[in-house]
Amino acid sequence: MGFFMHKQVFRLGFSLLMAFWLALGILIPSATALSEEQKLISEVWRIVNRTYLDETFNHQNWAMARQKALSAPLNNHQAAYGAIQKMLKSLDDPFTRFLDPEQYRSLQVNTSGELMGVGLQIALNSETGKLEVISPIAGSPAEKAGIRPRDRIIKIEGISTENLTLDEAATRMRGPIGSLVTLLIERDGEAQTEIRVTRDRIALNPVVAELRRSPQNQPIGYVRLNQFNANASTELAHAISSLEKQGAAAYILDLRNNPGGLLQAGIETARLWLDSGTVVYTVNRQGIQGSFEASGPPLTTDPLVILVNKGTASASEILAGALQDNGRAQLVGETTFGKGLIQSLFELSDGSGLAVTIAKYETPKHRDINKLGIKPDKVITQEAITREQIATEADQQYQAAIELLTKKSVVAEAE
Structure with missing residues (x-):
C-alpha cells in the first residue's frame, strides 16, 4: 500500500513539474519524437554534462542550453551542427569543440602519420579570442616561410579568423600539395604582414x-x-x-x-x-x-x-x-x-x-x-x-x- 501511495505522489510531482515547464513556454520533446538532428544535439549535451571539467558549465544552466539548442530550426545535419557549435561556444573553452565528419577524420590522421597543409599547430587564445600559433612543425612550409610561435593569424586567404573555430581555420589552411595559401600575420612590435605559404606533405618524424x-x-x-x-x-x-x-x-x-x-x-x-x-x-x-x-x-x-x-x-x-x-x-x-x-x-x-x-x-x-x-x-x-x-x-x-x-x-x- 505504501509503495502504491509513493508512486502516486511521484506521478503527481512529475505532472506538476511538466506543468511548470509548459507554463514557461518550453516544449519538452518526448524521447520517441526526437528527430535525428535533435538526437545528435542531445548526444553532445549528455557527453559534456557527464565529462566536462567545469561543473558550473561556465556559470550557466546547462539544461537550459540544451533546450535552447533543441528549439532552433533543425531542418538538416548542417543546422544541427550549427546549433551544437553555438551550445558549446557558451562554455567559452576553445578546446571543447564539435568536429564534422571530415574534420574528425583529419584530426585522427594528424596524430598518427602524415598530413597535407602548411604545418602549423594552432590554438585560440582564451583571453584575446585570437587565433595564435603554438608552433610550426619542424621543417614544414610554415616554418620555412618564417612563421613563429605566438604569431597571430588575422586572415586566411583574406577571410577574417575572428569567428572561425580551430578546425575551420585548420581546414582553410589545408589543401593540395603545391597550392598557395596567404596568411595575414600579426606579431608583437611589428606591422601586420602577409605571408604566402606553399602547401606540402608534412612528415611527422618526431x-x-x-x-x-x-x-x-x-x-x-x-x-x-x-x-x-x-x-x-x-x-x-x-x-x-x-x-x-x-x-x-x-x-x-x-x-x-x-x-x-x-x-x-x-x-x-x-x-x-x-x-x-x-x-x-x-x-x-x-x-x-x-x-x-x-x-x-x-x-x-x-x-x-x-x-x-x-x-x-x-x-x-x-x-x-x-x-x-x-x-x-x-x-x-x-x-x-x-x-x-x-x-x-x-x-x-x-x-x-x-x-x-x-x-x-x-x-x-x-x-x-x-x-x-x-x-x-x-x-x-x-x-x-x-x-x-x-x-x-x-x-x-x-x-x-x-x-x-x-x-x-x-x-x-x-x-
Missing part, C-alpha cells in the same frame, strides 16, 4: 638525434623531439640506446617549439628518463582523478638538460615538469606556453566527433600548468634563429645547456 662534443671534448647526446605522436616514445628510446652505445656522457633534450600531442606519448617519454616518482597528476571536476608513475629502470641516468621556450606546450610541458620536479633534469630557455588541459575525443553517431576538456594536468609538485606554463631553472631569452642555426654557436640556449652540463661534469670529477 625525433632528431646525434652525438655532439663539448669544447672540453665531452660526448653529449643531443636529441630534438618535435611532437608527441604515436611513434614519439619508441623513436626516442631507439635514439637514446644508440647514443648510449656511442658513449654519450650527458644529454640535451630539445623541446623548443614542440606543441605536444598525445598525452600517453608524453608520459611514456618521461618514463624513459625516470627511475621512480610521479610523472603527472590528472584533475577532473571531482578533484585528483589519478596519477601516472614511473617504475624504472631508466634508459640512462646521465645528466640531462631540457631546452624549452614559449612554443613548448601540452605534453611537452608534462614531460618538462615531470623531470624538473623529480630533480632529473634542469630546464633552460623561456617560460613554456601554458596549455594544461586534457581533451578526450568522442565519436558521435553520425561519424562526426566531439573534443571535450575533461581534466587538467598538475606536475608532481602540484603546479598548475594551464595559462601559467613552466619556468626554466635558467632563463635565457633568445631572438628567433633559423632551423640551420639550432644547436650551433648562434643558439644561446643550446650553448647555455652545454655550459651547464660541462660544469656538472667538472664538479662530478672533482668529487
Whole structure:
C-alpha cells in the first residue's frame, strides 16, 4: 500500500513539474519524437554534462542550453551542427569543440602519420579570442616561410579568423600539395604582414638525434623531439640506446617549439628518463582523478638538460615538469606556453566527433600548468634563429645547456 501511495505522489510531482515547464513556454520533446538532428544535439549535451571539467558549465544552466539548442530550426545535419557549435561556444573553452565528419577524420590522421597543409599547430587564445600559433612543425612550409610561435593569424586567404573555430581555420589552411595559401600575420612590435605559404606533405618524424662534443671534448647526446605522436616514445628510446652505445656522457633534450600531442606519448617519454616518482597528476571536476608513475629502470641516468621556450606546450610541458620536479633534469630557455588541459575525443553517431576538456594536468609538485606554463631553472631569452642555426654557436640556449652540463661534469670529477 505504501509503495502504491509513493508512486502516486511521484506521478503527481512529475505532472506538476511538466506543468511548470509548459507554463514557461518550453516544449519538452518526448524521447520517441526526437528527430535525428535533435538526437545528435542531445548526444553532445549528455557527453559534456557527464565529462566536462567545469561543473558550473561556465556559470550557466546547462539544461537550459540544451533546450535552447533543441528549439532552433533543425531542418538538416548542417543546422544541427550549427546549433551544437553555438551550445558549446557558451562554455567559452576553445578546446571543447564539435568536429564534422571530415574534420574528425583529419584530426585522427594528424596524430598518427602524415598530413597535407602548411604545418602549423594552432590554438585560440582564451583571453584575446585570437587565433595564435603554438608552433610550426619542424621543417614544414610554415616554418620555412618564417612563421613563429605566438604569431597571430588575422586572415586566411583574406577571410577574417575572428569567428572561425580551430578546425575551420585548420581546414582553410589545408589543401593540395603545391597550392598557395596567404596568411595575414600579426606579431608583437611589428606591422601586420602577409605571408604566402606553399602547401606540402608534412612528415611527422618526431625525433632528431646525434652525438655532439663539448669544447672540453665531452660526448653529449643531443636529441630534438618535435611532437608527441604515436611513434614519439619508441623513436626516442631507439635514439637514446644508440647514443648510449656511442658513449654519450650527458644529454640535451630539445623541446623548443614542440606543441605536444598525445598525452600517453608524453608520459611514456618521461618514463624513459625516470627511475621512480610521479610523472603527472590528472584533475577532473571531482578533484585528483589519478596519477601516472614511473617504475624504472631508466634508459640512462646521465645528466640531462631540457631546452624549452614559449612554443613548448601540452605534453611537452608534462614531460618538462615531470623531470624538473623529480630533480632529473634542469630546464633552460623561456617560460613554456601554458596549455594544461586534457581533451578526450568522442565519436558521435553520425561519424562526426566531439573534443571535450575533461581534466587538467598538475606536475608532481602540484603546479598548475594551464595559462601559467613552466619556468626554466635558467632563463635565457633568445631572438628567433633559423632551423640551420639550432644547436650551433648562434643558439644561446643550446650553448647555455652545454655550459651547464660541462660544469656538472667538472664538479662530478672533482668529487
